[in-house]
Amino acid sequence: MSVYDLTGRKALVTGGARGLGAGMAEALARAGAAVVIGDVQEELGKATADALRESGATAGFVSLDVTEDASWESAVSQTIAELGGLDIVVNNAGVEISGLVVDLDPADVRRMLEVNVLGTALGVKHAFRAMRPDGPAGSGGAVVNISSVAATIPFPGIAGYAATKSAVDRLTRVAALESGKLGYGVRVNCVYPGLVPTDMGAKLAADMVTLGLWPSAEAAVGDVIGLTPLGRLGEVADMADAVVFLASDGARFITGAGLPVDGGMGM
Structure with missing residues (x-):
């Protein structure tokens, strides 16, 4: 069996209704995982889950506002109940609001902080609580956070977004360290998409x-x-395949790492 085979694994993908998130959910399912899509876009998210089921995958949808602690608690509980466990959480949900520093809008920055930073932090929190030995899933697993090439290079017009995606990188590394020291058995890595x-x-x-x-x-x-x-x-498949790798046994000795998937742009 390939080390990239995810047969028997159960995954939750945030922001999975469309775009990169939908591609990641599809790639995880293609690798054998059962997948639940968590999103605020219910109609679109359900349609994406339906399409996965039509392709032969085990898939579902849960309503999830990543900025709300209670929403995370409910979504993780529903996912475990539907799939019979939880091994993979992909914190993909994010927003990008462009703007020059000289015209910075506090409301825009707060929105990106809430979704990109708080949303990811809550995702790690609830993944840990579910996957650690005393959790309802209890078998360890993998968390993959989605940062951005914007965290590795300066690019004009996206200062707020770049700041939040840089925070995702630091959050990933601290979380990986805590998981290891506390014996949670959960690897935590991030991807920098181009x-x-x-x-x-x-x-x-x-x-x-x-x-x-x-x-x-x-x-x-x-x-x-x-x-x-x-x-x-980049292509959606480039990013999705990297997520599959980090979620798989092929990355079994990798944690606290950031994987650039940017064609070399950020080197």
């Missing part, structure tokens, strides 16, 4: 024009590609 042409990626390129940083979205994307040694944008 720019992917999802809805969020397309909006980011358009925002760069609105902020006066590039003359066109095409020029902004072209410059990103120019900064990328592999010479292309």
Whole structure:
């Protein structure tokens, strides 16, 4: 059996209704895991779970606002009840609001802090409580947090977003250390995705024009590609396969690490 085979594993993916999250849920299912999608977008999330089931996967949906402690408690409890356990949590839910530092909007920064930092922190909290030896799942597991290449390079127009994704990196490392020292049996790693042409990626390129940083979205994307040694944008599958790796036994001796999946942009 391949070390990347996730047959028998149970996973919860936040922000899994669309974009990168949907791709990650699909890749985990393709590797054999049973998957629950957690999202605030109920109609879309249910449709994504339905599509996974139609492909032969075991999949479900739970309503989850990652910024609310009680919502996390309910979502994890429902996931364990539906799947019979929990081995993998992917903290993918995130928001990006562009803006120049000189025009910084406190409400925008607070929103990114709540979703990107608090949401991820609560995800780690409830993963630990479920997976540690005295938890309702109790068999250890893997947490994969989604940071960003923005945490590793300076890029104009996204100071608040970059700050929150840098925080995800630090949170990952501290959580991994605590899990190890306290014997939870949960590995914690993060991924730094490069720019992917999802809805969020397309909006980011358009925002760069609105902020006066590039003359066109095409020029902004072209410059990103120019900064990328592999010479292309990322694809959803690139990011999803990295998550599968970190969740699998192929990464069994990896914790507290950040994996760049950016074509070399952040090196």
